[in-house]
Amino acid sequence: MKGTCLCGTVKFVINTTVTGLYQCHCKLCQKQSGSTSNTATIVKEKDFEWLSGMNSITHWKKDTGFTSDFCSTCGCPVPNKLRDLKYYWIPMGLFDSQDIPVIAHLCCNSKAFWDALPAKGKKYEEMPDDLEDFISRLQKKP
Numbered sequence: 001m002k003g004t005c006l007c008g009t010v011k012f013v014i015n016t017t018v019t020g021l022y023q024c025h026c027k028l029c030q031k032q033s034g035s036t037s038n039t040a041t042i043v044k045e046k047d048f049e050w051l052s053g054m055n056s057i058t059h060w061k062k063d064t065g066f067t068s069d070f071c072s073t074c075g076c077p078v079p080n081k082l083r084d085l086k087y088y089w090i091p092m093g094l095f096d097s098q099d100i101p102v103i104a105h106l107c108c109n110s111k112a113f114w115d116a117l118p119a120k121g122k123k124y125e126e127m128p129d130d131l132e133d134f135i136s137r138l139q140k141k142p
C-alpha cells in the first residue's frame with residue numbers, strides 16, 4: 001500500500017495488511033492535524049519503506065517526545081518513527097483509497113468541544129496502558 005504527501009514529494013510504502021486504524025483526540029494531535037484528531041495506524045519498522053522525499057522532511061520534536069514530521073514543501077504530515085521503538089506512525093490520509101475501520105479512539109478526555117465521537121470503536125480516556133498490545137491489534141496476525 002503506497003502513500004504520498006499532498007505535493008507528491010514524499011512517497012512510502014507499507015508491506016503489511018493493516019486491519020485497524022485509531023484516532024487520537026489529544027490536544028497535541030488537534031494542533032498537529034488542525035482538526036479533531038489524527039487518524040493513523042502503526043506498523044513495524046521492517047514493514048515500512050521510504051520510496052522518495054526523505055530529504056524533504058522537516059522533523060520537529062517536543063520536549064516530551066511528541067514528534068511532528070512534515071513535508072517541507074507542502075506541510076503535509078508524513079510517517080515518523082515512534083521514539084526509540086521499532087515502529088512507524090502512519091497518517092492514513094496519505095493513502096488514496098482505504099476501507100479500513102477505525103477501531104479505537106484515544107485520549108477521549110481531551111477531545112475538542114466540537115468533536116463528535118462516533119459510536120463505533122473502543123474509547124480510551126487516555127493512551128492505552130499496553131502500547132505493544134494495542135499496536136498488535138492494528139494489523140493482521142502473521
Ligand SMILES: [Zn+2]
Binds near residue numbers: 006007
Ligand atoms: Zn509534500
Ligand SMILES: [Zn+2]
Binds near residue numbers: 024025026027
Ligand atoms: Zn494524540
